[in-house]
Amino acid sequence: MSREEVFGKINEVFRDTFDDESITVSDATVASDIDGWNSLAHVGLLVNVEECFGIRFSMGEASTMKNVGEMVDVILKKLGN
Amino acid sequence: MLFNSQIFIFLFLPLALGGWYLLGHFKLYSLAQAFLIGMSLWFYGYFHPSYLLIILDSMAGNYLISLLLEKWKGKHAPKVCLALGLVFNIGILGYYKYYDFFVxxxxxxFRADFTLKHIILPLGISFFxxxxxxxxxxxxxxxxxxxxLLDYLCFVTYFPQLIAGPIVLHSEMIPQxxxxxxxKFSAADFADGTILFCLGLIKKVLLADSxxxxxxxxxxxxxxxxxPSAWLVALAYAFELxxxxxxxxxxxxxxxxxxxxDLPVNFKSPYKxxxxxxxxxxxxxxxxRFLTTYLYMPLTMKGMRKKNKKVKKLYTVLSPLIVFLVSGIWHGASWTFVFWGLCWGIAAVWAQRKFWKLKKNFASWLCTFVFTVFAAAIFRSESWVVMCRFLKAMFVPSVSKILIEISYSFESLSENYVWSRLLEQxxxxxxxxxxxxxxxxxLLISALILRGKNAQEILADxxxxxxxGRFTAVLVLLTAWAIISLNQVSTFLYFNF
Structure with missing residues (x-):
């Protein structure tokens, strides 16, 4: 899966999680950029991403992602790209 | 040693800074780190030399666990080391902080008669x-x-954060x-640091202590x-804290x-x-940050991965409750702290529900602020009986002249001596x-300060x-006033936690 494809899918997950169709994420998107991205929503988001890609984040990965770009990097690594 | 003491300001700090930069100047970098560790241990041991044994044991144990993980590459190594680390650290904290409470x-x-040890809480143990x-x-x-080893010891013992935080992470300190x-010495950083130090000293000595x-x-x-007096005492305590x-x-x-x-910023105008x-x-x-990363996230992720919707929901309710209960008991071995944590936990669960999404307006600020004042009253109560009495005074209406009597306590403030004696005559x-x-x-001055810029924002501004020139003059004047007031040195509230 290419980086662009991952971004496309992850954008959908963001829209579903935050119930906001106007969201468009980029590498630099962080929690403060999206209304309602608190710690509970963050965990919900991670679990939704896991389900979408059929992967499982380790606690080390989950606790160190600083922005969406880093999340995509981890997903790509897990998918073997 | 206290930051707000003359020995710290006029002897310890100049010595620590001088030695650090002098050794750095001669490129004796490892020696400079060893010197900083030695100074930090002096700072810590100054309260009670026997505390040194506790922190040294704690550092040795944790460093050995890390070393074990480095040497042992087995599949189960992380899990075993994690269990070891949890037992070791919670064990030390449990013994020194909670033994008597438990007994x-x-x-x-059980109407038993186990002997209490009356252990004096070693300073900073909750933080390190x-x-x-x-x-x-x-x-x-x-x-x-x-x-x-030198980097690790520096990370744990570095004296500015050793006794009462901020709770720093290895990833933000060791690279520095x-x-x-x-x-290399920087005059600009030194000036910034001095301003922050003076602002903190003024807040502590002139406002908190008053x-x-x-x-x-x-x-x-x-x-x-x-x-009215109960609410005013609670409000004053919220400000003092x-x-x-x-x-x-x-x-x-x-x-x-x-x-x-750079240490992480711990306070960002919370009363706003x-x-x-x-x-x-x-x-x-x-x-x-600590509780979210190491307790809330693992707990909630475990729950959210469950297929059963009811179990998922249960975890989203239980996780914040558990986090705040742990936060409460971390602050002190007393049922009042447990109750304080429970109140915050219930408020947090309530706040995360969708129906309780308030817009940012005066009402939402007032609700939050009044709740923090209420929580402060619980936090300050030294026993369950005192807490119940205090909350009764807050919520069961009564009026008397006790406020005047309590406010007479300001008589002891040296700044009030001259005018109060004059008025007395x-x-x-x-x-x-x-x-x-x-x-x-x-209270008005405190409220105005809290409404304005915080120390970081003042510095940036x-x-x-x-x-x-006006800022410099006011800062120098207030710092001098604070230093003169140092003969009434008081400890920091968070030294007790």
Whole structure:
């Protein structure tokens, strides 16, 4: 899966999680950029991403992602790209 | 050693800074780190030399766990080391902080007669234990390397954050210790650090310690409090706690800056918050960060991965409750702290429900602020009986003249000596108005300061303006006033936790 494809899918997950169709994420998107991205929503988001890609984040990965770009990097690594 | 003491300001700090930069100047970098560790241990051991054994044991244990993980590459190594780290750190904290509390409750519950040890809580143990626990967990999660011994000791013992935080992470401190470009003295950083230190000292000595006089008297007279006085004592305590702890953190950040190290900002104007969630992002941020990363996230992720929707929902409710209960018991071995944590937990669960999404307006600010004042009253109560009495005074309406009596405590403030003696001679009856008026002025000044910029924002603002003469004059004047007041040295509230 290419980086662009991952971004496309992850954008959908963001829209579903935050119930906001106007969201468009980029590498630099962080929690403060999206209304309602608190710690509970963050965990919900991670679990939704896991389900979408059929992967499982380790606690080390989950606790160190600083922005969406880093999340995509981890997903790509897990998918073997 | 206290930041707000003359030995620290006039002997320890100049010596520590001088030695650090002198050794750095001669490129004796490892020796400089060893010197800083030695100074930090002096700072810590100054309270009680026997504490040194505890912190040295704690550091040795955690470093050995990290070393074990480095040498043992087996599949089960992270899990075994994680269990070892949890047992070791919680065990140390449990013994020194909770032993008597546990025995007291066992005795009460089973009518037993186990002997209490009356252990005096070693300073900073709650802070350096969490700091090292976070490192061990990160090691086991595979997100931290094994560091050189000198770097690790520097990370744990670095004196500005050793006693009462901020709770720093290895990833934000050790790279700074390793960065040799930071070993050269910088006049600009030193000036920034001095300003932050002065702002913290002013907050602690002139505001927190003055408010403490009224608060302590209020809690001494808890049985006679009426409703207005109970709310005013709680309000004054909420202000005192903020000025005390954030003042300490500003001083810690300032000293860090003098050494050219950036410590994480722990307070971001918490009383401006519009929700419980926002409040904990602004108040003691590094504790919130620790609890979120190492307790809330693992718990909630475990729950959210379950297929059963009811179980998922249960975890989203239980996780914040557990986090705040742990936060409560971390603050102190007492049922009042457990209750305090429970109240915050319930508020946090309530706040995360969708139906309770308030817009940011005056009402949401007021609700949050009133709740923090209520929680402050619980936090300050030294026993369950005192807490119940205090809350009764707050919520069961009653009026008396006790407020005037409590405000007479300001008599002991040296700044009030001249005018109060004068008034006593000329019109003693006016003192009944003067002391409550002094309280009103003090609360008003506190409120105005809390509404304005915080220390970080003041510093950034002044840097942009190039430090105005008026700001410098006021800072020098207030710092001199604070230093003169140091002969009434008081400890920081968070030293007790």
């Amino acid at each position: 007291e409750n066992v005795n009460a519950l 234990t969490l700091q090292q626990l976070s490192y061990v967990i990160d090691r086991c999660w595979g997100t931290a390397p094994h560091y050189k 210790f390793q960065d040799l470009s930071k070993r 408010l403490a006089i009224f608060v302590n008297e209020g809690f001494t007279k808890v049985w006679w409090l009426d409703t 903020y000025f005390d702890f954030s003042g300490y953190c500003d001083m810690a950040l300032g000293i860090g800056k003098m050494f050219r190290f 918050s519009h929700s419980v969630t926002e409040y904990w992002q602004r108040w003691h941020y590094t504790l919130t 000329l019109r003693p009856s006016l003192l009944n108005i003067a002391y409550p008026a002094f309280l009103a002025v003090l 002044q840097k942009q303006k190039g430090f105005t």
